Amino acid sequence: xxxxxxxxxxxxxxxxxxxxxxxxxxxxxxxxxxxxxxxxxxxxxxxxxxxxxxxxxxxxxxxxxxxxxxxxxxxxxxxxxxxxxxxxxxxxxxxxxxxxxxxxxxxxxxxxxxxxxxxxxxxxxxxxxxxxxxxxxxxxxxxxxxxxxxxxxxxxxxxxxxxxxxxxxxxxxxxxxxxxxxxxxxxxxxxxxxxxxxxxxxxxxx
Numbered sequence: 001x002x003x004x005x006x007x008x009x010x011x012x013x014x015x016x017x018x019x020x021x022x023x024x025x026x027x028x029x030x031x032x033x034x035x036x037x038x039x040x041x042x043x044x045x046x047x048x049x050x051x052x053x054x055x056x057x058x059x060x061x062x063x064x065x066x067x068x069x070x071x072x073x074x075x076x077x078x079x080x081x082x083x084x085x086x087x088x089x090x091x092x093x094x095x096x097x098x099x100x101x102x103x104x105x106x107x108x109x110x111x112x113x114x115x116x117x118x119x120x121x122x123x124x125x126x127x128x129x130x131x132x133x134x135x136x137x138x139x140x141x142x143x144x145x146x147x148x149x150x151x152x153x154x155x156x157x158x159x160x161x162x163x164x165x166x167x168x169x170x171x172x173x174x175x176x177x178x179x180x181x182x183x184x185x186x187x188x189x190x191x192x193x194x195x196x197x198x199x200x201x202x203x204x205x206x
Contacts, residue, residue: 006102015112018045022060022070023109026078031069045057084117085109089118091165095129095146103152104110111159112166117165121144126201133169133190133198134179139176141170149197161188169200 020041025032034048041048052068055061058075070078085105092101112120123145130145144165150157158164162183173180178189190198 012046012055012110013043014051017041017047018055018060019077019110020106021048021051022074022078023081023085025061025068025070026075026082029066033067035067049179062078062123069089069098073175075085080107084112087117088112088165093123100150104155107156107159108164111164116164116166123201130199130201131197132197133171133181133200134167134192135201136171136202138174140202141168142201142202143167144169144198146199147197148199149194153193158194162186163188163190163198169198 021037024037024040028036034052035046035063037052038045052061052063055074057072060066060077061107062071063069065176088108089105090103092104092150096104123143126145130142131142133142136142144163144167146165147155147158147163149158163169163181167183170182171179172182175189180196181188181190181195
């Protein structure tokens with residue numbers, strides 16, 4: 001997560017930084033100092049400081065003389081974050097470089113539900129990439145298979161709206177230069193150029 005990608009107005013910022021800290025400690029497999037956390041979790045230190053304070057209060061991490069480690073509760077949480085990360089990283093390695101897949105997984109691990117993880121594992125068995133969302137007919141639904149966007153900031157903004165692989169999406173209407181999409185109970189207007197970069201597998205809702 002690059003500095004500036006997550007903005008102060010984002011209500012999820014603290015949760016995301018907390019999860020990044022837990023993952024960072026878990027990846028180091030032991031006790032680490034604050035300078036390692038600052039190096040690997042690339043946000044302003046004020047976010048890191050506040051996140052560490054909450055993680056200690058919530059019983060996910062413990063510290064002694066400036067060295068941090070996971071509690072048993074923290075280990076369980078970190079394992080879940082890493083599991084989501086690896087599901088997405090392995091999925092995107094099929095179509096992107098290892099580095100790109102790794103960066104995308106870092107974004108998506110913060111937003112996905114177990115349902116989405118299950119869908120991604122199913123999609124991993126499919127050979128087809130689907131069709132452009134722009135070609136999906138009104139009132140038809142599909143499962144997002146890919147978002148062909150290289151700009152990680154834009155990718156993350158879309159993920160924060162619920163637009164990511166493994167999620168169900170429906171076209172509800174079309175207006176000049178945009179399509180109206182529905183994800184869960186939320187509706188958004190999506191620029192047609194961006195919609196053209198979202199790939200979906202169409203299916204009939206039961």
